Amino acid sequence: MELTITQPDDWHLHLRDGDLLEAVISHSAKHFGRAIVMPNLTPPITTTDAAVAYRESILKALPPGSNFTPLMTLYLTDVTTREEIKLARKSGVVYGVKLYPAGATTNSQHGVTDLFGKCLPVLEEMAEQNIPLLVHGEVTDPNVEIFDREKVFVETVLKPLVQRLPQLKIVMEHITTEDAVKFVESCKEGYVAATVTPQHLVLNRNALFQGGLQPHNYCLPVLKAEIHRQAIVSAVTGGSRRFFLGTDSAPHERKKKECPCGSAGIYNSPVALSLYAKIFEEAGALDKLEAFTSFNGPDFYGLTRNKSKIKLRKNPWKVPSSFSFQFGEIVPMFAGETLDWEPCS
Ligand SMILES: NC(=O)N[C@@H](CC(=O)O)C(=O)O
Numbered sequence: 633m634e635l636t637i638t639q640p641d642d643w644h645l646h647l648r649d650g651d652l653l654e655a656v657i658s659h660s661a662k663h664f665g666r667a668i669v670m671p672n673l674t675p676p677i678t679t680t681d682a683a684v685a686y687r688e689s690i691l692k693a694l695p696p697g698s699n700f701t702p703l704m705t706l707y708l709t710d711v712t713t714r715e716e717i718k719l720a721r722k723s724g725v726v727y728g729v730k731l732y733p734a735g736a737t738t739n740s741q742h743g744v745t746d747l748f749g750k751c752l753p754v755l756e757e758m759a760e761q762n763i764p765l766l767v768h769g770e771v772t773d774p775n776v777e778i779f780d781r782e783k784v785f786v787e788t789v790l791k792p793l794v795q796r797l798p799q800l801k802i803v804m805e806h807i808t809t810e811d812a813v814k815f816v817e818s819c820k821e822g823y824v825a826a827t828v829t830p831q832h833l834v835l836n837r838n839a840l841f842q843g844g845l846q847p848h849n850y851c852l853p854v855l856k857a858e859i860h861r862q863a864i865v866s867a868v869t870g871g872s873r874r875f876f877l878g879t880d881s882a883p884h885e886r887k888k889k890e891c892p893c894g895s896a897g898i899y900n901s902p903v904a905l906s907l908y909a910k911i912f913e914e915a916g917a918l919d920k921l922e923a924f925t926s927f928n929g930p931d932f933y934g935l936t937r938n939k940s941k942i943k944l945r946k947n948p949w950k951v952p953s954s955f956s957f958q959f960g961e962i963v964p965m966f967a968g969e970t971l972d973w974e975p976c977s
């Protein structure tokens with residue numbers, strides 16, 4: 633069996649910089665036309681100038697002849713100014729501003745400590761300039777259990793934010809719970825949407841402990857219980873336009889994953905399309921795959937859909953057990969396992 637679909641885009645991607653950028657970029661460029669590139673580098677991309685420079689280094693790292701287009705983002709801090717948002721809009725290369733609650737995830741230590749206290753003027757400017765707010769939606773209160781942090785974020789931050797600034801476009805990134813699904817579905821279409829990763833569609837939290845501790849299945853927000861996985865699967869395979877592809881592919885070197893305090897992040901670029909296809913196939917909804925991978929994202933962001941097509945063939949293939957580079961190794965999601973759907977460009 634073969635499927636031909638409009639070339640997908642990845643609306644949530646970590647490309648990193650330096651050696652890691654050079655190591656991973658071809659995996660994204662092979663399958664995706666565009667990607668929203670996350671700004672959580674060290675130091676973070678907090679200014680338009682930095683985003684422009686980061687974009688140049690991504691373009692330089694691309695394989696020859698690639699048409700892959702990076703869509704840049706700014707990292708919101710307590711001191712981001714309205715002026716910076718105006719510069720971002722003028723640059724023509726910034727497509728979103730990312731909210732990391734300080735301490736919520738990898739490289740979020742420079743993130744926002746008090747959204748309503750410190751960032752409202754900037755959020756108003758974003759609404760005026762039509763720049764979406766991209767959100768890592770977890771509270772950081774250590775007293776809230778890790779499995780409840782998304783749900784509490786929806787109640788305490790997102791619901792009040794939508795009330796306060798209904799004109800602001802928001803993408804709730806990498807949703808993991810039924811609570812997030814319900815919230816997104818309750819908002820006005822075209823203003824609030826969500827990205828969904830392959831791991832939160834195919835795995836539940838058992839995968840963290842299957843046969844022993846599995847660091848390569850550890851990401852944030854952490855995998856959730858099966859009922860939440862099912863709610864997300866129903867939401868995306870039901871054909872709602874509010875949900876779209878965002879891999880959250882987040883490479884870390886093997887030694888940073890397999891150690892006493894391993895980093896959060898799953899490297900899924902090489903397997904993402906196969907896994908999305910599997911989920912839609914299992915739900916009997918392969919006819920809805922293309923809208924999720926290739927239409928809903930650009931429509932929400934107000935961009936044109938890609939013109940080119942890619943093929944997915946039902947042809948078992950083996951995921952490499954790791955990718956080796958001079959600096960070390962990167963282990964992909966489902967390393968060494970066999971997957972059904974093979975993307976062919
Ligand atoms: N998803 C992750 O577990 N990690 C991401 C950060 C993020 O998207 O929260 C990373 O940059 O490694």
Ligand SMILES: [Zn+2]
Nearest residue numbers: 737768852853
């Ligand atoms: Zn995140």
Ligand SMILES: [Zn+2]
Nearest residue numbers: 646670880882
């Ligand atoms: Zn991410």
